[in-house]
Amino acid sequence: MAQSLLGRSRATVSTLCRAELQPLVGNEAPDFVAEAVFDQEFQTISLSQYRGKYVVLFFYPLDFTFVCPTEITAFSDRHADFAKLNCEILGVSVDSPFSHLAWCQTDRKEGGVGDLAYPLVSDLKREISNKYFVLTQDGVALRGLFIIDKEGVIQHATINNLAFGRNVEETLRILQAVQYVQENPDEVCPAGWTPGGNTMNPNPKQSKEYFAAL
Numbered sequence: 001m002a003q004s005l006l007g008r009s010r011a012t013v014s015t016l017c018r019a020e021l022q023p024l025v026g027n028e029a030p031d032f033v034a035e036a037v038f039d040q041e042f043q044t045i046s047l048s049q050y051r052g053k054y055v056v057l058f059f060y061p062l063d064f065t066f067v068c069p070t071e072i073t074a075f076s077d078r079h080a081d082f083a084k085l086n087c088e089i090l091g092v093s094v095d096s097p098f099s100h101l102a103w104c105q106t107d108r109k110e111g112g113v114g115d116l117a118y119p120l121v122s123d124l125k126r127e128i129s130n131k132y133f134v135l136t137q138d139g140v141a142l143r144g145l146f147i148i149d150k151e152g153v154i155q156h157a158t159i160n161n162l163a164f165g166r167n168v169e170e171t172l173r174i175l176q177a178v179q180y181v182q183e184n185p186d187e188v189c190p191a192g193w194t195p196g197g198n199t200m201n202p203n204p205k206q207s208k209e210y211f212a213a214l
Contacts, residue, residue: 025157029057029148030131036090037100038119045119047090048152054087054179055148056171059123059134059141063095063103064111067165071143072113072120074168079117081172085179086150089118094129094140097122134159147175149182 033046047055058075060068075082075089082089093100100120106112121128129135134144143160155178160166177189180199187199190210200210 024132024146024154027154028152029055029146029154030128031152032128032131034092034121034123034128035097036119036121037097037104038116040101040104040115042097042101043119045090045121047148050088050090050148051152052150054085054150054175056082056087056089056145056175057092057132057148058090058143058145058166059092059129059132060143061140061162062093063099064106067163068093069103069108069111069113071165071168072116073108075171076113076116076118078168078172082175085172085175087175090121091116091118092121092123092128092141094123094126096124136162145171147171147178149178 029047031047033044036043036045038045047057056075058071060071062068072091075091079089095103100122103112104114104116104120106114108114123129123141126135126139129141132144132146134142136142140162142162143164143166145156145158145160145166146154147156149155156174158166173194176195177193180193180195181187181189184199186201188202189197189199193199198210198213200207
Protein backbone atom coordinates (compact mmCIF):
# COMPACT_ATOMS: atom_id res chain seq x y z
CA MET A 1 0.00 0.00 0.00
CA ALA A 2 2.72 2.47 0.97
CA GLN A 3 4.55 2.04 -2.33
CA SER A 4 1.32 2.40 -4.29
CA LEU A 5 0.87 5.90 -2.84
CA LEU A 6 4.05 7.19 -4.46
CA GLY A 7 3.52 9.65 -7.25
CA ARG A 8 -0.10 10.40 -6.40
CA SER A 9 -1.38 13.86 -5.54
CA ARG A 10 -1.64 14.97 -1.93
CA ALA A 11 -5.42 15.05 -2.20
CA THR A 12 -5.54 11.49 -3.52
CA VAL A 13 -3.18 10.24 -0.83
CA SER A 14 -5.20 12.02 1.84
CA THR A 15 -8.40 10.40 0.60
CA LEU A 16 -6.80 6.96 0.51
CA CYS A 17 -5.39 7.41 4.00
CA ARG A 18 -8.79 8.24 5.39
CA ALA A 19 -10.63 5.52 3.51
CA GLU A 20 -8.27 2.57 3.46
CA LEU A 21 -5.30 2.87 5.81
CA GLN A 22 -5.43 1.63 9.36
CA PRO A 23 -3.64 3.54 12.14
CA LEU A 24 -0.20 2.17 12.87
CA VAL A 25 -0.80 2.30 16.62
CA GLY A 26 -2.57 -0.84 17.77
CA ASN A 27 -1.55 -2.83 14.71
CA GLU A 28 1.43 -5.03 13.92
CA ALA A 29 4.57 -3.10 13.06
CA PRO A 30 5.58 -3.41 9.39
CA ASP A 31 8.50 -5.82 9.20
CA PHE A 32 11.67 -5.08 7.27
CA VAL A 33 15.05 -6.57 6.44
CA ALA A 34 17.88 -4.09 5.93
CA GLU A 35 21.59 -3.47 6.20
CA ALA A 36 22.73 -1.79 9.39
CA VAL A 37 25.93 -0.65 11.07
CA PHE A 38 26.63 -1.86 14.59
CA ASP A 39 29.90 -2.20 16.45
CA GLN A 40 31.73 -0.80 13.40
CA GLU A 41 30.48 -3.65 11.20
CA PHE A 42 27.83 -4.16 8.51
CA GLN A 43 25.01 -6.44 9.56
CA THR A 44 21.73 -7.58 8.05
CA ILE A 45 18.92 -7.22 10.55
CA SER A 46 15.16 -7.62 10.53
CA LEU A 47 12.55 -6.17 12.85
CA SER A 48 11.10 -9.64 13.39
CA GLN A 49 14.35 -10.85 14.98
CA TYR A 50 13.52 -8.69 17.99
CA ARG A 51 10.17 -10.40 18.64
CA GLY A 52 9.93 -11.09 22.37
CA LYS A 53 11.53 -7.72 23.17
CA TYR A 54 10.25 -4.18 23.11
CA VAL A 55 11.69 -1.98 20.38
CA VAL A 56 12.11 1.77 20.10
CA LEU A 57 12.29 2.38 16.36
CA PHE A 58 13.12 5.95 15.45
CA PHE A 59 13.72 7.71 12.14
CA TYR A 60 15.89 10.75 11.52
CA PRO A 61 16.57 12.81 8.36
CA LEU A 62 20.26 12.42 7.48
CA ASP A 63 23.72 11.59 8.76
CA PHE A 64 26.20 14.43 9.26
CA THR A 65 23.50 16.97 10.07
CA PHE A 66 22.85 19.03 13.18
CA VAL A 67 19.91 17.99 15.38
CA CYS A 68 20.28 14.30 14.49
CA PRO A 69 23.52 13.54 16.37
CA THR A 70 22.11 15.05 19.57
CA GLU A 71 19.23 12.56 19.47
CA ILE A 72 21.28 9.58 18.36
CA THR A 73 23.94 9.99 21.03
CA ALA A 74 21.30 10.68 23.69
CA PHE A 75 19.62 7.35 22.94
CA SER A 76 22.99 5.62 23.02
CA ASP A 77 23.90 7.18 26.36
CA ARG A 78 20.64 5.88 27.87
CA HIS A 79 20.77 2.49 26.14
CA ALA A 80 21.40 0.59 29.38
CA ASP A 81 18.18 1.98 30.88
CA PHE A 82 16.19 0.70 27.91
CA ALA A 83 17.99 -2.65 28.00
CA LYS A 84 16.94 -3.12 31.62
CA LEU A 85 13.34 -2.92 30.36
CA ASN A 86 13.95 -5.62 27.73
CA CYS A 87 13.96 -2.99 25.00
CA GLU A 88 16.17 -2.60 21.93
CA ILE A 89 16.75 0.63 20.03
CA LEU A 90 16.99 0.97 16.25
CA GLY A 91 17.78 4.19 14.40
CA VAL A 92 16.84 4.54 10.72
CA SER A 93 17.68 7.05 7.99
CA VAL A 94 17.83 7.04 4.20
CA ASP A 95 21.64 7.11 4.23
CA SER A 96 23.81 4.25 2.98
CA PRO A 97 25.55 1.80 5.34
CA PHE A 98 28.83 3.42 4.30
CA SER A 99 27.61 6.83 5.44
CA HIS A 100 26.48 5.31 8.76
CA LEU A 101 29.89 3.71 9.21
CA ALA A 102 31.74 6.93 8.45
CA TRP A 103 29.55 8.83 10.91
CA CYS A 104 30.17 6.25 13.63
CA GLN A 105 33.88 6.55 12.97
CA THR A 106 33.75 10.32 13.44
CA ASP A 107 34.26 11.68 16.94
CA ARG A 108 31.33 13.44 18.61
CA LYS A 109 33.37 16.61 19.01
CA GLU A 110 33.72 16.72 15.23
CA GLY A 111 30.03 16.28 14.49
CA GLY A 112 30.02 12.48 14.46
CA VAL A 113 28.24 10.05 16.74
CA GLY A 114 31.14 7.76 17.67
CA ASP A 115 30.53 4.19 18.79
CA LEU A 116 26.83 3.58 19.40
CA ALA A 117 25.17 1.02 21.64
CA TYR A 118 22.56 0.13 19.00
CA PRO A 119 22.36 -0.32 15.20
CA LEU A 120 21.85 2.40 12.61
CA VAL A 121 19.71 1.00 9.81
CA SER A 122 20.12 2.00 6.17
CA ASP A 123 16.88 2.77 4.33
CA LEU A 124 18.52 3.79 1.07
CA LYS A 125 15.51 2.64 -1.01
CA ARG A 126 13.09 4.53 1.28
CA GLU A 127 11.02 1.35 1.74
CA ILE A 128 10.99 1.40 5.55
CA SER A 129 10.20 5.12 5.74
CA ASN A 130 7.30 4.55 3.35
CA LYS A 131 5.95 1.68 5.44
CA TYR A 132 5.89 3.90 8.50
CA PHE A 133 4.56 6.95 6.62
CA VAL A 134 7.36 9.31 7.65
CA LEU A 135 8.91 10.01 4.23
CA THR A 136 8.80 13.61 3.03
CA GLN A 137 8.48 14.75 -0.56
CA ASP A 138 12.16 15.71 -0.37
CA GLY A 139 13.06 12.06 0.20
CA VAL A 140 14.15 12.19 3.84
CA ALA A 141 12.36 10.86 6.91
CA LEU A 142 10.65 13.00 9.50
CA ARG A 143 11.55 12.36 13.11
CA GLY A 144 9.16 9.47 13.61
CA LEU A 145 9.38 7.33 16.74
CA PHE A 146 7.53 4.08 17.41
CA ILE A 147 7.41 1.90 20.51
CA ILE A 148 6.73 -1.72 19.54
CA ASP A 149 5.81 -4.32 22.14
CA LYS A 150 6.99 -7.92 22.56
CA GLU A 151 4.26 -9.18 20.23
CA GLY A 152 5.30 -6.81 17.46
CA VAL A 153 2.39 -4.40 17.95
CA ILE A 154 2.94 -0.63 17.81
CA GLN A 155 1.85 0.89 21.11
CA HIS A 156 3.06 4.46 20.64
CA ALA A 157 3.96 6.76 17.75
CA THR A 158 5.10 10.36 17.47
CA ILE A 159 6.33 12.33 14.45
CA ASN A 160 8.29 15.57 14.76
CA ASN A 161 9.11 17.92 11.92
CA LEU A 162 12.74 18.22 10.93
CA ALA A 163 13.88 21.22 12.96
CA PHE A 164 13.39 19.97 16.53
CA GLY A 165 14.50 16.87 18.37
CA ARG A 166 12.87 14.38 20.70
CA ASN A 167 13.15 13.78 24.43
CA VAL A 168 14.76 10.45 25.30
CA GLU A 169 13.56 10.68 28.90
CA GLU A 170 9.96 10.98 27.69
CA THR A 171 10.41 7.97 25.42
CA LEU A 172 11.64 5.97 28.41
CA ARG A 173 8.68 7.14 30.50
CA ILE A 174 6.17 6.12 27.85
CA LEU A 175 7.84 2.72 27.49
CA GLN A 176 7.48 2.24 31.25
CA ALA A 177 3.81 3.19 31.04
CA VAL A 178 3.21 0.79 28.14
CA GLN A 179 4.77 -2.05 30.08
CA TYR A 180 2.86 -1.20 33.25
CA VAL A 181 -0.58 -1.29 31.66
CA GLN A 182 0.27 -4.49 29.79
CA GLU A 183 1.25 -6.11 33.08
CA ASN A 184 -1.74 -4.56 34.88
CA PRO A 185 -4.61 -4.67 32.37
CA ASP A 186 -7.17 -3.41 34.91
CA GLU A 187 -5.32 -0.10 35.33
CA VAL A 188 -4.53 2.90 33.16
CA CYS A 189 -1.82 5.55 33.52
CA PRO A 190 -2.84 9.22 33.78
CA ALA A 191 -0.95 12.12 32.24
CA GLY A 192 2.65 12.43 33.37
CA TRP A 193 2.62 9.06 35.14
CA THR A 194 5.99 7.71 36.26
CA PRO A 195 6.79 4.39 37.96
CA GLY A 196 5.47 4.40 41.52
CA GLY A 197 2.84 7.00 40.72
CA ASN A 198 -0.89 6.56 41.14
CA THR A 199 -2.85 4.85 38.40
CA MET A 200 -6.60 4.62 37.97
CA ASN A 201 -9.22 2.01 37.22
CA PRO A 202 -10.97 2.74 33.91
CA ASN A 203 -14.37 2.52 35.56
CA PRO A 204 -16.80 5.44 36.11
CA LYS A 205 -17.07 4.73 39.84
CA GLN A 206 -13.64 3.40 40.72
CA SER A 207 -11.81 6.13 38.80
CA LYS A 208 -13.21 8.63 41.32
CA GLU A 209 -10.74 7.23 43.87
CA TYR A 210 -7.89 8.63 41.76
CA PHE A 211 -9.51 12.04 41.28
CA ALA A 212 -10.44 12.29 44.95
CA ALA A 213 -6.78 11.93 45.90
CA LEU A 214 -5.62 14.83 43.72
